[in-house]
Amino acid sequence: MPELPEVETTRQSLAPRIAGAVVTGVRLGKPLRWPLGCDPGSLLDRTVGDTTRRGKYLWLPLTGGGLLMHLGMSGSLAFREDVPEPAAHDHFDLRTTLGTLRLTDPRRFGAVVWSSALDADPALKLLSGLGLEPFDPAFTGTYLHAALQRRRIAVKLALLAGDIVVGAGNIYACEALFAAGIDPRIPANKVSRPRAERLAEAVRTILARALALGGTTLRDFRDTHGMAGEFQNQARVYGREGEPCRICATPIRRLVQGARSTFYCHVCQRR
Known part of the structure; x- marks a missing residue:
């Protein structure tokens, strides 16, 4: 967190304004996940182009190159003409003729490179292992x-x-697996072709819905206008341990997979 919908929401709220x-x-604050990789002064007088996204990375093109930005686990970007004095968690400011782009990240897992x-x-190395975009026509069942x-x-x-x-x-992932009716514990290589078709469609549908709602805000996420997301209000399993399933009324269960909480309905999601 932030995930693709939150990062794309950030891009959409930033790109036309900067x-x-x-x-x-x-201005550089405390060190982030990776160093900037250049003399900050070398960025002066460069012009900003059209901001794009790849996975959870934002690419802010500048004359002669660009900044690859990642929000980590708790980061958010704000873009304002009048920014307050930097606080403890404000670790990067890019001042421009149209306003200041500020990265705030309490846990400092974000990066600007x-x-x-x-x-x-380093952009090629960081992006080379990424899979397909969910809205790419090639992402099929x-x-x-x-x-x-x-x-x-x-x-x-x-x-x-x-x-x-x-x-x-x-x-x-929790929401898509619920929508597709797939138990999150089933081995990936045991997912049948019809179920993979349903899962691919569920991933696209869930992410599109989250994007339309401005993403999910659990604690820190805001877009560059400072607006929170609303998808969390429509979650059908995530964060609902012990609450009734919205389909069958069975209590939602929680388990830990890969150090992350998984929420699911053991009746609606079959092995």
């Missing part, structure tokens, strides 16, 4: 079934890995 801005200053291009290191056949781990962990499809983070 495009064409010229960098006038850079300079790269000369998306197809050059046939593709998902073939990819899952090569995995013996639980299907939920296969979704979380990010090298089959990006964006199905913990919340959305």
